[in-house]
Amino acid sequence: MDTAPLLFLSHGSPMLALIESPAHRFLQQLGASLPRPRAIVVVSAHWQSISGPSVSLASAPPTIYDFGGFPPALSEIVYPAPGAPGLASDVAAQIEQAGFAVRRHETRGLDHGAWVPLAIMYPDADIPVFQVSLIHGAGPREHERLGRALASLRTQGVMIVGSGSLTHNLYEFFGQPIESPAPEWVTQFADWMHERIARNDREAVLAYREQAPFAARNHPTEEHLLPLFVAMGAAGDGSRAQRIHQSYEYGVLAMDAYAFS
Template sequence: MTKAPLLFISHGSPMLALVDSPAHRFLRELGTTLPRPRAIVMVSAHWQSLNGPSVSLAEAPPTIYDFGGFPPALSQIVYPAPGAPGLAADVAVQIEHAGFPVRRHDTRGLDHGAWVPLSLMYPDADIPVFQVSLIHGAGPQEHERLGRALASLRDQGVMIIGSGSLTHNLYEFFGQPIESPAPQWVTEFADWMFDHLGRNEREAVLGYREQAPFAARNHPTEEHLLPLFVAMGAAGERSQPERIHHSVEYGVLAMDVYAFS
């Protein structure tokens, strides 16, 4: 049986759901080309839990509008995908067996790191979805270990998506046109990640904070890159990451998407 897809997606701004752009068009096309999964587990930059990961068990997860200052049309989007409470409960136990303390949430919905890309990839909202949170304060190595705890889901037809952003400095984001060119500090970081991921140089990527150019400027905080390390862990050490999309929005948001074979 072929393993279910495993992706790292840069979701950028919530406006990705509405505004035409290369990344918007790519995600719309991507959903039509991938094998249909039994369910999807999303690990989003917008859910972090203290001390260990959390798992959402909601039967009908509501759409969470965890942002402000955007047009009202964005908050009128509803993504009514069913949850997967039985599968999610099994995954919570699986993560516990890997040595993590786990919290369970019966009602938590889908944050915009989950529903924005999914609304483009699977607009019919007919694939069950649940979320696993990041671990607040934990770094790349711990999230890579969390990914390893999820790896077997792919053999069960469950797609794993880490949703963040390859670069994410909102201090330099607001007010720029979507088509603004990327400055050198964004380009050099994205190129470094492309080179080291493409060669599967895992230790270098896990140590990006010390090794990659302009790492702290592109990620003043780490939460938008941590889903990448979850994807790396789920892929396994012999995986071959492939960048399947690259574009930049608002000058500072690299919208790269990686698939892990």
């Protein structure tokens, strides 16, 4: 079986599911352009567990509406993809073998970091999906190590998706239109990250908090960038990353997407 895709996707606002935009159109064509995976595991910015990662084992994961203040139409979307409890259970054991304390969650559904991009990529919802959580309080290096524990899934036909946002400061959102231009403090950070991701300068990317311009301003908290490090870890040391999409939404959200070889 061919190696399954490994992606980092910026999911931006939940409104990505409803609003036509460059990022929405990109995701529409992305699913059709990729080899069909046996299953998909999503590591989303919107699920964190204390002391170690959690793995979702639900056979029919419900659609989670973990947001507020959006149009009712957004909460009417249902993404009824099946779960993959047997595979997820095996993955939980695999992560434990890598030295993590793992929790198993029998009923947890798909948060919007998972279902929003997948509903655009795979609207038929016919590919099994499960999630692995981030580790609350852990940084880039621990999440890269988590990614390494997932790496072998790709040879089993399982697509790995890290779903976050290359920039994510909603404190400076200010309700601007989706087409608002990005300020320099956003573009400089995004450009810095791209240059180092593209040349596989892992040490610099892992130390982005200290080295990248405006790092803390773009990520007051780290959860939306941590899925990138999971993807990097799953890719392995000799990998290469290709930026497959770049756009900005609402000025402050860099919607970059990467595929790892």
